[in-house]
Amino acid sequence: MLNLKIIVTSTRPGRKGIIFGNWLLEEAKKLPEFNVELVDLAEINLPLMNEANHPAMRKYEHQHTKDWSAKIEEADAFIFVTPEYNYSFTAAFKNAIDYLHSEWKHKAVGIFSYGGISAGTRAQQMMRLVLASMSMTVVNEAVTIPMYTQHIDEDNNFSATEQIERTTSIMLQSVAKWGRLLKAIREDETKK
Ligand SMILES: Cc1cc2nc3c(=O)[nH]c(=O)nc-3n(C[C@H](O)[C@H](O)[C@H](O)COP(=O)(O)O)c2cc1C
Structure with a gap:
């Protein structure tokens, strides 16, 4: 089993990100392979960010950091659900x-983005730089939803097109594949 965390990165009241996350x-x-x-x-x-020490030291002082560390530690893979804020990712994501x-x-990481005509692709590209610097593997198969309001009705129901369903399925399968490989690599490293 792979522990997959779907992380919703927009936090404002009324955000649409939570609809896509759900x-x-x-x-x-x-x-079946995902928990x-x-x-x-x-x-x-x-x-x-209010920790005094560099996170690489893992000398966390605050309970919120210890809880966050435990949640991310148990994960094997992630999907970040992201809008595009001023041609980039959200501050909450980077924090x-x-x-x-x-x-x-x-x-392993998959990215699911939504936006206007750009479909959040500029946010995605910037996320890739940050995530690569954390030694994470972002799969190429992303989901990008342009003009996302067309797919959400006044009751906040999301109707995915066949294409969105297909690209999501392809992304999930790629995240599972890389998640398995990277889990094996991490297990191998802990044996050394
Ligand atoms: C601060 C801010 C900046 C935005 N910048 C962009 C942008 O650069 N490109 C874009 O396509 N949409 C932009 N938008 C519009 C968002 O696509 C839209 O508001 C979307 O619903 C935001 O995601 P959220 O509802 O999950 O917060 C911006 C919205 C906000 C609040």
């Missing part, structure tokens, strides 16, 4: 990454 949760549950959890950064509610270090390392 939909993705149900899609991911269809794959999947939705992680909502609005609920996690980390303050702006959540910055809190930790080795907990992220050698784990």
